Amino acid sequence: MGNHGRPDRLRHLAVVRRHVTRVAAEQGPLPEPAPPVDEARPAKASPRLLLRKKYLGPTLLLTVLWVTQTIGFFGYSSWAPTLLAKEGFSVEKSVFYVALTTVGAPLGSFLAALVTDRFERKWCLVVFGAVIALCGLLYGLTFNPVLIVVFGFLVNLFERGYTALGYAYSPELFDTRGRSLGTGVSYGLGRLSNAAGPLIIAALYHGTGYQSVFFFIAGTWLVGALILALFGPRTRPARTAPAERPHATV
Numbered sequence: 001m002g003n004h005g006r007p008d009r010l011r012h013l014a015v016v017r018r019h020v021t022r023v024a025a026e027q028g029p030l031p032e033p034a035p036p037v038d039e040a041r042p043a044k045a046s047p048r049l050l051l052r053k054k055y056l057g058p059t060l061l062l063t064v065l066w067v068t069q070t071i072g073f074f075g076y077s078s079w080a081p082t083l084l085a086k087e088g089f090s091v092e093k094s095v096f097y098v099a100l101t102t103v104g105a106p107l108g109s110f111l112a113a114l115v116t117d118r119f120e121r122k123w124c125l126v127v128f129g130a131v132i133a134l135c136g137l138l139y140g141l142t143f144n145p146v147l148i149v150v151f152g153f154l155v156n157l158f159e160r161g162y163t164a165l166g167y168a169y170s171p172e173l174f175d176t177r178g179r180s181l182g183t184g185v186s187y188g189l190g191r192l193s194n195a196a197g198p199l200i201i202a203a204l205y206h207g208t209g210y211q212s213v214f215f216f217i218a219g220t221w222l223v224g225a226l227i228l229a230l231f232g233p234r235t236r237p238a239r240t241a242p243a244e245r246p247h248a249t250v
Helices: 006-027 047-051 053-086 091-101 104-115 121-141 145-173 176-195 197-208 210-231
Strands: none
Touching: 047 053, 047 176, 053 091, 053 121, 053 145, 053 176, 053 197, 053 210, 091 145, 104 145, 121 145, 121 210, 145 176, 176 197, 197 210
């Protein structure tokens, strides 16, 4: 166990020595390496750091992103089989339909990989959120089994892509000092909101009916997309090389 990884290190050292020997033969003896510099470990970021204007805006924006994503998706995925069964579909069929829709999830991650470095992430999130809202609403308004599977598939496809893009977009809104704290707090608040989402959906269903649930879910996604469109900073212009991509301006 103690030698785990040692062969790889030895091979790497051998490669480095060969390169050093070749360069020294071509250009003469190389200078001695500079001595290591002891750097002070940065102080742990205080939660008060997020109250500064530089960090408060991105934290609030990402909190909206993750709250709307959590309520919108988990409200849909957790309640869809129950709501379908309540509206006359057998439990077996409702679970089967929802299971078919989840095929879109891994494809959504692949879709995000295709667009994340090709297009501006902010606008990818806005478009994906709007598509999820539309497909989720159509899912709730139809009782045709084929359309239920199609629209449910599209919701899963674009939601998984949305989440993957959100994970990439979030840390780019902070500098190194506030990155872990800002992304952690906003993501944590988003997950905490899942305690309220099911209660809201249950109240809507019993108060105003089945379709109102999907209007609420669609509205949640649209709110997130609108806030991002209006206030989300650009972090990665389309079709630029990695060395040319500027940092986010907040």
